[in-house]
Amino acid sequence: MVKSELTRLAYDGSVFKIEFYVIPSGRALTEEWLNSLSPDYQKKFAVLFVRLGDHGKIWNEQKFKHLEGSKQLFEFKADSGRILCFFFHGKRVILTHGFFKKGAKTPKGEIEKAHLIKEDFERRIKL
Numbered sequence: 001m002v003k004s005e006l007t008r009l010a011y012d013g014s015v016f017k018i019e020f021y022v023i024p025s026g027r028a029l030t031e032e033w034l035n036s037l038s039p040d041y042q043k044k045f046a047v048l049f050v051r052l053g054d055h056g057k058i059w060n061e062q063k064f065k066h067l068e069g070s071k072q073l074f075e076f077k078a079d080s081g082r083i084l085c086f087f088f089h090g091k092r093v094i095l096t097h098g099f100f101k102k103g104a105k106t107p108k109g110e111i112e113k114a115h116l117i118k119e120d121f122e123r124r125i126k127l
Contacts, residue, residue: 006124007094011046013053018085018093021117024124030083033098037081044078052076052093067106073114075106082106084114094121 007019008028020028034042051058058064067073067084073096076083083098084106096117099110 006121007092010095011049011053013050015056016053016087016091016093018049018053018095020095021097021121029097030095034083041078041081045076045081045083048076048078067111070111071115071118073111073118082110084110086114086118088121094118 005022005026008022008031009017010020010031011018020031022028034045037045048058048063052064063077065075065077067075072086074085074087076085076095080100080102081098082101084096085093086096088094096114097110101107
């Protein structure tokens with residue numbers, strides 16, 4: 001059995017590698033979502049990836065923060081756009097998916113989706 005690609009590189013920083021999670025069909029949902037956005041939005045997220053990748057920490061919680069009550073999920077924030085992620089061994093940050101936040105809190109469904117992706121990634125990496 002051939003092992004399918006689990007991630008695709010988004011940014012290779014000096015501290016962290018930022019990677020798109022790839023579903024078993026070969027699609028990277030975060031990458032597709034980002035590509036559907038305006039160039040201005042894409043640039044905002046690219047700046048955040050470079051910041052975390054090269055410096056290891058984004059201190060501004062208006063741009064990056066831990067999702068309280070989650071199993072070690074974090075979110076990149078650009079205006080109402082969000083990309084959820086988690087940290088993995090080897091200084092890797094895995095991007096799960098992106099969406100636009102409409103209310104005051106990150107929807108539970110989006111957090112659950114990220115948890116499922118994280119569990120799938122961890123299961124597939126052990127194969």
